[in-house]
Amino acid sequence: xxxxxxxxxxxxxxxxxxxxxxxxxxxxxxxxxxxxxxxxxxxxxxxxxxxxxxxxxxxxxxxxxxxxxxxxxxxxxxxxxxxxxxxxxxxxxxxxxxxxxxxxxxxxxxxxxxxxxxxxxxxxxxxxxxxxxxxxxxxxxxxxxxxxxxxxxxxxxxxxxxxxxxxxxxxxxxxxxxxxxxxxxxxxxxxxxxxxxxxxxxxxxxxxxxxxxxxxxxxxxxxxxxxxxxxxxxxxxxxxxxxxxxxxxxxxxxxxxxxxxxxxxxxxxxxxxxxxxxxxxxxxxxxxxxxxxxxxxxxxxxxxxxxxxxxxxxxxxxxxxxxxxxxxxxxxxxxxxxxxxxxxxxxxxxxxxxxxxxxxxxxxxxxxxxxxxxxxxxxxxxxxxxxxxxxxxxxxxxxxxxxxxxxxxxxxxxxxxxxxxxxxxxxxxxxxxxxxxxxxxxxxxxxxxxxxxxxxxxxxxxxxxxxxxxxxxxxxxxxxxxxxxxxxxxxxxxxxxxxxxxxxxxxxxxxxxxxxxxxxxxxxxxxxxxxxxxxxxxxxxxxxxxxxxxxxxxxxxxxxxxxxxxxxxxxxxxxxxxxxxxxxxxxxxxxxxxxxxxxxxxxxxxxxxxxxxxxxxxxxxxxxxxxxxxxxxxxxxxxxxxxxxxxxxxxxxxxxxxxxxxxxxxxxxxxxxxxxxxxxxxxxxxxxxxxxxxxxxxxxxxxxxxxxxxxxxxxxxxxxxxxxxxxxxxxxxxxxxxxxxxxxxxxxxxxxxxxxxxxxxxxxxxxxxxxxxxxxxxxxxxxxxxxxxxxxxxxxxxxxxxxxxxxxxxxxxxxxxxxxxxxxxxxxxxxxxxxxxxxxxxxxxxxxxxxxxxxxxxxxxxxxxxxxxxxxxxxxxxxxxxxxxxxxxxxxxxxxxxx
Numbered sequence: 001x002x003x004x005x006x007x008x009x010x011x012x013x014x015x016x017x018x019x020x021x022x023x024x025x026x027x028x029x030x031x032x033x034x035x036x037x038x039x040x041x042x043x044x045x046x047x048x049x050x051x052x053x054x055x056x057x058x059x060x061x062x063x064x065x066x067x068x069x070x071x072x073x074x075x076x077x078x079x080x081x082x083x084x085x086x087x088x089x090x091x092x093x094x095x096x097x098x099x100x101x102x103x104x105x106x107x108x109x110x111x112x113x114x115x116x117x118x119x120x121x122x123x124x125x126x127x128x129x130x131x132x133x134x135x136x137x138x139x140x141x142x143x144x145x146x147x148x149x150x151x152x153x154x155x156x157x158x159x160x161x162x163x164x165x166x167x168x169x170x171x172x173x174x175x176x177x178x179x180x181x182x183x184x185x186x187x188x189x190x191x192x193x194x195x196x197x198x199x200x201x202x203x204x205x206x207x208x209x210x211x212x213x214x215x216x217x218x219x220x221x222x223x224x225x226x227x228x229x230x231x232x233x234x235x236x237x238x239x240x241x242x243x244x245x246x247x248x249x250x251x252x253x254x255x256x257x258x259x260x261x262x263x264x265x266x267x268x269x270x271x272x273x274x275x276x277x278x279x280x281x282x283x284x285x286x287x288x289x290x291x292x293x294x295x296x297x298x299x300x301x302x303x304x305x306x307x308x309x310x311x312x313x314x315x316x317x318x319x320x321x322x323x324x325x326x327x328x329x330x331x332x333x334x335x336x337x338x339x340x341x342x343x344x345x346x347x348x349x350x351x352x353x354x355x356x357x358x359x360x361x362x363x364x365x366x367x368x369x370x371x372x373x374x375x376x377x378x379x380x381x382x383x384x385x386x387x388x389x390x391x392x393x394x395x396x397x398x399x400x401x402x403x404x405x406x407x408x409x410x411x412x413x414x415x416x417x418x419x420x421x422x423x424x425x426x427x428x429x430x431x432x433x434x435x436x437x438x439x440x441x442x443x444x445x446x447x448x449x450x451x452x453x454x455x456x457x458x459x460x461x462x463x464x465x466x467x468x469x470x471x472x473x474x475x476x477x478x479x480x481x482x483x484x485x486x487x488x489x490x491x492x493x494x495x496x497x498x499x500x501x502x503x504x505x506x507x508x509x510x511x512x513x514x515x516x517x518x519x520x521x522x523x524x525x526x527x528x529x530x531x532x533x534x535x536x537x538x539x540x541x542x543x544x545x546x547x548x549x550x551x552x553x554x555x556x557x558x559x560x561x562x563x564x565x566x567x568x569x570x571x572x573x574x575x576x577x578x579x580x581x582x583x584x585x586x587x588x589x590x591x592x593x594x595x596x597x598x599x600x601x602x603x604x605x606x607x608x609x610x611x612x613x614x615x616x617x618x619x620x621x622x623x624x625x626x627x628x629x630x631x632x633x634x635x636x637x638x639x640x641x642x643x644x645x646x647x648x649x650x651x652x653x654x655x656x657x658x659x660x661x662x663x664x665x666x667x668x669x670x671x672x673x674x675x676x677x678x679x680x681x682x683x684x685x686x687x688x689x690x691x692x693x694x695x696x697x698x699x700x701x702x703x704x705x706x707x708x709x710x711x712x713x714x715x716x717x718x719x720x721x722x723x724x725x726x727x728x729x730x731x732x733x734x735x736x737x738x739x740x741x742x743x744x745x746x747x748x749x750x751x752x753x754x755x756x757x758x759x760x761x762x763x764x765x766x767x768x769x770x771x772x773x774x775x776x777x778x779x780x781x782x783x784x785x786x787x788x789x790x791x792x793x794x795x796x797x798x799x800x801x802x803x804x805x806x807x808x809x810x811x812x813x814x815x816x817x818x819x820x821x822x823x824x825x826x827x828x829x830x831x832x833x834x835x836x837x838x839x840x841x842x843x844x845x846x847x848x849x850x851x852x853x854x855x856x857x858x859x860x861x862x863x864x865x866x867x868x869x870x871x872x873x874x875x876x877x878x879x880x881x882x883x884x885x886x887x888x889x890x891x892x893x894x895x896x897x898x899x
Contacts, residue, residue, distance in 0.1 A: 012142070014057050016097055017047035019066065020139055022086045023094040034072035038083040046139060058084055066090035071545065088766050098138065102126040106145060110152035118153070217272060218298040219279040219338075221475075223504040225265040227409060229428075230402020237393065238267050242275075242336070242367055247391040248360040249368045249379070254395030256513055257429030260371040263395065264338055267369075276302060276335035282344040283473055285557070287586040288317050291349050295337075304329040306804070313769050313807070316585070319348075320844065321808060323355040330363045341513075342372040346586075353378035361389050397426025406431055429512060432499040461491045466500055469511055470519035471531045471561070474554060478507040480538045532562035540571075549582030556591055569595055569603035576610045589614045597634075605634035605647075609654050621661045628654045645685055652681030656694055663701055666882040671701045692721040692730045699737055706885040712741045732761035736774055743781050751781050772801040772810050776817060783821050791821055809850075812841035816854045823861055832861040852877035856890055859897075868897055 012020070021043060028034050036042040044054045061067035067090055072083040086094060102125045109118050123131060128150065129138065136155060144155040241250055252260050268277055278298045282291070289311065296307040306325045311317075357379050360368060379390045398406065403421045406428065412420065424430040458466070468484050469476060481487055492509065495501040501509045511519075523531070536558035543551035552575050559568035572579075572591055579588050592611050597604045612627035631654055635647050643651065659674035675698045682690040699714035715737045722730035739754030755778050762770045775798035782791035795818050802810030819834030835857045842851045852874045859871030871894050878886040 012097075014047060014049055015061055017049075017139060018043060018054075018057060018061060019086070019090060019094040020097055020101075021046045021137070022067065022084065023091065023098060024137060026086050026091050026094075028072075028085060034074055034083050036074050038072070038085060039074060039081050040084075043084065046137070048139075048143065061090070066093055101138065101142075102129070106148050106150050108150045108152050215273055216276045216278075216298065216301045218294070218301070219268055219277050220505065221281070222265060222268065222279040222338075222340075223261060223502055223510070225262060225269065226502075227406075228262060228266050229406045229409070230398045231259070231263055231266070234263055234393065234395070235266065238263075238369075239270075241391060242267075242271070245364055246388045247384075248363075248366065249357065249370065249390045250393060251370045251372065251379075251390060252393045252395055253372050253374055255427075256373060257427060258395050258397065259428045260395055261340055262428070264340065264369060264371060268336070268338065271336060276333065278335060278337045279340065280338070281340040282342055282349070284344045284346075285473065285553075285587055286345060286349065287584065288319075288346075288348045288352055290584065290587075291345070291352075292317070292322065299329050302333070304333070309768070309804075309807075319352050319355055322352065323359055324808065326356070327359045327362065330359065330366050333363075333366050335365075336367045336369065338369045338371070340371045342370045343374055348586075350378050357389060361387065397424070398428060398431075399426065402426070403431060429499070459491075461487060462495055462500075465491055465495060466511070466515075466519050467523060467527060468531050468534060469501065469509070470516045470523070471528070471535050471558070472510075473557075474550070475504050475508050475510040476535075476538075478509070480535065481509070483534055483538055529562045532558045533564060536562060536564070536567070547578070549579050549584050552579060553584050553587055557587075560591060560594065565595060565599035566601055566603070569600040569607060572610065573603050573606040576613070580613065585614050605631045606650055608634065609650055609657075612654070613657060616657055616661055621665065624661060625658065628658050648681045648685055649687065649690075652678040652685075652687075652690060652694075654678075655681070656690075656697065659697060659701070663697075663704065666880065668701050668705050668882060672698065675701065688721055688725040689727055689730070692718050692725065692727055692734070695721060696730060696734055696737065699734075703737070703740065704883065706883075708741050708744050712738065715741060728761050729765050729767065732758045732765065732767070732770065735761065736770070736777065739774075739777060739781075743777070743784070746784075748781050748785050752778065755781070768801060768804075769807055769810070772798045772807065773813075775801065776810070776814055779814075779817055779821075783817075783824065788821060788825055792818065795821065808841050808844075812838045812854075813850060815841070816850060816857060819854075819857050819861070823857065828861045832858065835861060848877050848881050849883065852881075852883070852886065852890075856886075856893070860893065868894070871897065 022038065025035060025038050028038060037046060040054050040058070043058075049057075058067060058069075062069060065087055067084050068087050069082060069084055072081065074081050074083070104125050106123060106125060106128060108121050108123055108128055108131075110121075111118050125138070125141065128141065129136075132141070132152075132155075141150060141155065144151045238250065241247065252263065254260055268279065271277060276298075278295065280291070280294055292307065293311060296311050299305070300308040306329050307322065310322065310325055314321075356368070360366060384390045384392060397403070400421055403424075403426045404417050407417050407420055408414065410432070420431060420434055424434065464484055465481055465487055468481055468487075472480065478489065478492055481492060482489075492501065496503050496509070499512075500515055501511060503509055536555050539551045539555035539558060542548075543555055552571060556568045556571045559565070559571065568591065572588065572595075576588065589611065592607045592614075595604070595607050600607045608627050608631035612624045612631060615621075615624035615627060632651065635643070635651055635654075655674040655678035659671045659678065662668070662671035662674060675694055679691060679694045679698070682694060695714050695718035699711045699718060702708075702711035702714060715734050719731060719734040719738065722734060735754045735758040739751045739758065742748070742751035742754060755774050759771055759774045762768075762774065775794050779791045779794035779798060782788075782794060785791075795814050799811065799814040799818075802814060815834045815838035819831045819838065821831075822828075822834065823831035835854055838850075838854045839858065842854060855870045855874035855877065859867045859869075859874060861867070862870060871890060875887065875890045875894065878890055
C-alpha cells in the first residue's frame with residue numbers, strides 16, 4: 001500500500017524523506033558509476049536517520065513497489081555496493097510529496113550586512129529554493145525550518161555541499177520517527193510547516209515550473225590527470241573558443257602520446273560547475289547505437305529524453321531520424337561534448353558526424369571537441385575556411401620550458417634536460433618513459449628503445465601484468481589483473497608510477513595505445529590464448545553480477561580470441577536477446593559471421609537464426625529469410641517428436657520471425673503458415689508467453705486480410721493466454737487489437753472500453769509509444785461517433801506524446817488523422833494542410849500502409865486531376881501490400897470521381 005501523503009502540520013515520515021531524497025537521483029539507474037547518495041549510508045545521512053534503522057524502511061518501500069534495489073560502482077569509493085533507486089511509481093509518488101511541500105508558505109530569516117536585525121521575507125518553498133539557487137536540497141531546507149520559520153544563516157553556515165556523496169559531514173543526527181514512539185526529536189529537526197493556504201497534489205506541478213538544476217557532469221569515465229605542464233597557448237585558444245559563438249567544433253589532432261587527452265582533461269577541469277560536461281572515448285568496436293547510448297543518458301539527465309526514447313524503441317538506427325531528434329534536443333544546451341580517440345570509430349559513426357556538423361551550424365551554445373590521431377573526414381574545408389563551423393588544432397610536443405618542468409618533476413638531473421628534450425622533441429609520453437640512467441643516444445627512437453630496452457628493465461611480475469593487461473580493450477579493474485598468479489597491488493601501483501598503466505578511476509586502469517600495441521605484438525600464440533581466456537573468465541564473472549551487455553560481449557570477444565569457439569557460441573546463443581536489446585547488433589553479427597559449423601558445432605543452427613533476426617531488424621528481408629531457412633534445415637525441424645526442447649523453442653522462434661517478415665511483404669498465406677508452425681512448437685513446450693504473442697501475430701495477419709472475425713477470435717485467445725501468464729504487455733496489445741476489431745465492426749463503445757483498458761496497462765508497463773498509439777485509436781473512434789471535439793482532443797494528446805518521444809511515424813499518423821477529421825468537418829484547406837505534413841514525413845520513412853492512406857486523404861481534399869493522381873497512387877500502394885478492404889474502398893472513391 002503506498003505511503004500516505006503528509007499532513008501540513010505533521011513532520012515527514014522517514015519513508016517520505018527517503019522518497020524525496022531519492023527523487024534527486026531518479027535517472028541514475030543502470031549507470032556504471034553512481035553517486036554515494038543512493039547507498040544506505042548516503043540515504044541515512046541525507047534523511048537524518050541511523051544506518052541501522054534504514055534497512056527496515058527500505059524493505060517497506062520495496063514491498064510497496066516504490067523503490068528498487070540493484071548494484072552499482074560508487075563514485076569516489078570505486079567498489080560496488082547495493083544501491084536504491086525509485087521505480088516509475090515511486091517517482092510519481094515522490095513528485096506528489098515534493099509538489100505539495102513546494103507550495104507551502106514559509107518566512108525566511110536572514111542576516112544582511114550593516115543591519116542588526118535579521119530580515120524576514122515570505123516565500124513559497126518553491127520560490128525559496130529558487131532564491132537559494134538550488135544549492136540546498138529540499139530536505140536540508142526543511143531541517144532548518146521550525147514553525148514556519150526558515151533560518152537561512154544556520155542553513156548556509158552548515159555549508160551543505162551540493163553533492164550528496166560528500167554529505168556525511170553535515171547531516172544532523174536525529175532519531176528515526178518510525179522506530180521510536182516519541183516523534184518530538186524528528187519534529188524539532190524538520191519542523192511543523194505552517195500556513196496551509198496553498199496545498200495541492202497536482203502531479204504536473206514540476207513540469208509547469210522549472211526547478212533549478214545543477215550542471216550535469218558526465219565525465220566520470222574520463223582518465224585521471226596525474227599532472228599537467230605547459231600548453232598555455234593551446235589552453236588560451238580553447239578558452240577563447242569556449243566563450244565564442246563560432247566555431248562550434250574544435251578538432252585536436254596529433255600522434256599517439258602527444259598529450260591530446262591530457263589537454264582536454266585540463267579544459268574539462270576548468271569548466272566543472274560552469275557548463276554541462278560530457279566525455280566519451282571511442283573504441284574500434286563501438287557501433288552507432290553503443291556510441292549514442294551514453295549521449296542519450298547524458299541528455300536524459302538534462303530532461304531531454306527524445307534520443308533515449310528513440311533508442312529504447314528502435315533496434316536499428318536511422319541517422320536522419322537521430323539528427324532530427326538531436327536538433328531539437330540540443331537547442332539552447334550550454335554544454336561541452338568531448339569525443340576522445342575519434343580515429344577508432346567505424347564508418348557509421350563518421351556518417352553520423354557528417355549530419356552532426358550540419359546540426360551544430362543551427363544550434364548555438366553547444367561546443368563539440370574531437371580528439372584524433374589524424375583527421376577523419378566528417379567535415380570539409382568549407383566548414384573550416386568559409387562557414388567557420390570547425391577549427392583545427394594540430395598538437396605538437398611541449399615547449400622547452402614545459403618539458404623541463406616535466407622532467408624535473410620526474411627527478412631527472414638538470415644537466416640531462418636539454419639532451420632529453422632534443423631527443424624526444426618534447427613528446428610527453430616519451431619523456432615519461434625515457435631512462436636517464438641509460439645512454440640517451442640509444443633512446444633517440446623511443447619506440448625502438450621500448451622494444452630494445454624497456455622490457456629488460458621490468459621485473460618478471462611487471463611483465464606478466466602488462467602482458468595480461470594488453471589484451472583488454474576496455475579499462476580493466478585491479479581484480480582482472482590480479483586473476484593472474486603472483487600479481488599484487490604493489491606491482492600495479494609501480495607500473496602506474498612508471499606510466500605503463502594509467503589509473504582512470506579507483507582501481508580501474510588502462511594502457512596507452514602505443515604501449516598496449518607493443519606488448520600485444522610480442523605475445524606468443526599460446527600466451528595470447530591464455531590471457532584472452534583469463535579476460536573472458538573475468539568478464540563472465542562480471543556479467544553474472546551486472547548483467548550488462550558490455551560484459552557479455554567482451555566475454556564472447558575474448559573467448560573468440562582464445563579460440564574457445566564453443567564457449568563463445570554458447571554465450572552468444574544464450575544471451576542474444578539481451579545483446580540485441582542493448583544495441584550490440586553489429587558486434588553480434590560480426591561474431592556470428594566468424595562462426596561456421598566446425599567452430600560453432602551444435603550451436604550453429606542457433607547462430608544462423610541470430611543472424612536472421614539481425615538482418616530482419618535491418619530490413620534485409622531476403623537475406624534474413626535465407627538465414628532462417630538454412631537454420632531450419634540444420635535443426636531438421638520436420639520431426640517435432642524427436643526434437644529436444646531447446647530445438648523446438650528455437651524452431652518456433654524462427655517460424656515466428658519468418659511470419660513477421662512475410663506480413664511486411666504482404667505474403668499473408670506464408671505468414672499464417674509460419675506463425676501456425678510457431679504456435680505448434682510453443683504449445684508442445686507449454687510456453688504460454690510465446691503462445692500469447694503468436695496468437696496476437698496471427699490476429700494481425702487476419703486483420704490485415706480483412707478477416708475481422710478471424711482476427712477477433714485470435715486476439716481473444718491471445719488475451720486469455722496472456723492473462724494466464726499474467727503478461728501485462730501482451731494483454732495490453734491484445735486489448736488494443738480487440739478495440740480495433742470492435743471499431744471496424746462499428747461496435748464503438750466496446751472499442752472504447754478495450755482502448756481504455758489498453759492505455760491503463762501500457763501506462764503501468766511504461767510503454768509511452770503504445771499509449772500514444774491508443775490515444776490515436778480513441779480519436780478514430782470518437783470521430784466515427786461524430787464527437788469531433790473529443791476526437792481532436794485525443795489526436796492532440798497523441799501528437800503531444802509522439803512529439804515528446806520524437807516518434808516520427810506516430811506524428812505522421814496523427815497528422816493524417818487530424819487531416820481526415822477536418823475533411824469530414826468540411827474544412828478541406830485544413831485537411832490538406834495536415835495531409836501534406838504527414839506526407840512529408842512518410843515519404844522519408846517509407847511506410848506503405850500509411851502512405852496509401854494519406855494519398856487517399858489528399859485525393860479527397862484536392863479537386864480535378866491533381867486529386868485523382870493521389871487516389872491512383874493510393875490504389876497502387878494498397879494493391880502492393882494486399883490490403884483488400886482499402887483497395888475496394890479506394891476504387892469506389894475513384895469511380896465516383898470519374899463519373
